[in-house]
Amino acid sequence: MNLCIKEYKYEYKDEVNKLISDDDFVRNDVINCLNRWPQYGSIVIVASEVVGVGIFTEASKKTSMTFYVKPAKRKKGIGTALLKHLEDTMRNVGVEEIVCDFRVSDVEKTFLYKNGYNYWFTSNFMTYNGSKLAVDNDEIINYEDKYYHECQKIFSESFHKMRLSVGLDSTLSLPSEEERNQYKENAENIFLLRKNDEIVAAVRLEANEIDSLAVGVEHQHKGYGKALLSYAVNRLLDKGYTTVALWVVEGNSARFLYEKVGFIKEREHEFVVKGIK
Incomplete structure (x- = not known):
């Protein structure tokens, strides 16, 4: 698989919008973060298609991170490659601790725990x-x-x-x-x-x-x-x-x-x- 991870540019905004089609909450969160911290965003391209996006929010000792991979492209190593890229980038700008959150799910939990993340707390989003x-x-x-x-x-x-x-x-x-x-x-x-x-x-x-x-x-x-x-x-x-x-x-x-x-x-x-x- 010809996988390429690139720095996010504004020209990819529409493609990222279309990419996250299964969860409005996640799409809005990712787009808002990209608008605010575009310099810390990354996209994954496979065969000229944007299939993943990730971003962290600050170059500080403790920062938050979020990423998303197209459902049809999961379990192919794309998420692992994107996560490693984000962690390396954060480490290079002085980040020492990463916070990440996800809608309670055994799939996401298993993936993140396998990659060294540990439970912190549970929170409820209310409207x-x-x-x-x-x-x-x-x-x-x-x-x-x-x-x-x-x-x-x-x-x-x-x-x-x-x-x-x-x-x-x-x-x-x-x-x-x-x-x-x-x-x-x-x-x-x-x-x-x-x-x-x-x-x-x-x-x-x-x-x-x-x-x-x-x-x-x-x-x-x-x-x-x-x-x-x-x-x-x-x-x-x-x-x-x-x-x-x-x-x-x-x-x-x-x-x-x-x-x-x-x-x-x-x-x-x-x-x-x-x-x-």
Whole structure:
């Protein structure tokens, strides 16, 4: 088999769109990643046909990766060749640990485990397709740089507590100038709930997705999470999105809140990791 792996170019976008015809979720994910990080994309060509695509998201120590092979071309070594190519490329740019996820399936699990990936956690992809939600009369403001340390503390402590509650290893993340700059750049998509001049909850949005929602550990179970969640849903609906999405780790009690306001589980994904240092 005459297999060729090439660097992704924009001219292949239509072919990649046509390639992933059996799963809209995967197609949208791959295309969005290619639009954002085209320099880290690769395609597989066999007999002038694009039969596979792969991409990783950043040249950092820990990065995420996704790849896809045309169903009719699987079990022919194409996936193995593409995976090795992606891992070599990541290793060359300084990546030390890879995160990958897939819709729970014995086939994908067997393939990735055979190639050295290990189970990390399971997460549920949920969507909301309803109308605007009622929001409690709380003070919700846009993020500003002066709130960085309060905001960072809320996200760090809240997610640390959640990870420990579901049995995952966890350490508190520390403030950094890199993260602070990222918050600045994304300020228009970060919202804070303030009570008595104190920031008690924070939410980050990305496209139609609620990327992360956190309530300060000392302020949980007071309705702040529901208020900010409802506000975030309404913001996205006001932007013209008809579907609002989010991920929730299996075992995270926040899932009950999401279901209560109308989110429905669409997919269950397993996340795996592999060190390549």
